[in-house]
Amino acid sequence: MDQRTSPFFSRFARNLSAIGIGVALVMGAQVASADELVMRPDINQAKPGSTYYVHGLSMNQITKKFGQPSRKLAPDPAKGTKYQPPITRWVYPEFTVYFEHGHAIHLVKHHKRPK
Template sequence: MFKHRTNLPLLAAIVVGAGLVAAQAAHAQETLTQRVQDEKSMHLPARGLSMAQVEKAYGEPLRKLSPRGGDSSRHPTINRWEYSNFIVYFENTHVIHSVLNTPAGNNRNPAAVN
């Protein structure tokens, strides 16, 4: 007769690993939720503002990153301006999105993004 043997150390490692993954996922969700709340409470450049309006209201950015895209109408030119606390994304010359420049957003080095 065949006896079933349980490998308890392996089973325990799987259970602990699954618990760690669940805890990391919960932390990531909490971090994302906090980031969204932080962005809402800050006065970030609003969608639709022109580059000139952003520069007038927020001053000269720390860096104007190299434009991306622009090779077709389906891929418009995207410009990124970096300020000390946030990054502004422009489609052609108008704001499409502004995000906090935080580790939670993985925006520590936006110039490295290809």
């Protein structure tokens, strides 16, 4: 019996091709997700000492650093609800600062939506 026509070789070839297709699909998915991360850089990961590092600053310190926001949104959820802590947002033209109990926890840069 020829090696290429044996049942073992036929099954081996099928399994090998299935594994190859699976690896190609996984690698393609990883590349797509990596591209998405690179395409959306933002200032959420600002390092201490940088302009956009706000973690732990009070509302007064944020006002001194960036000026008055264009909008101050009320705490969400409202006081007295079971969902705590309330989160307050201050919206600036290029970013939003999030506060928890009067201290900044995060700054998120606004992204332009693709058309």
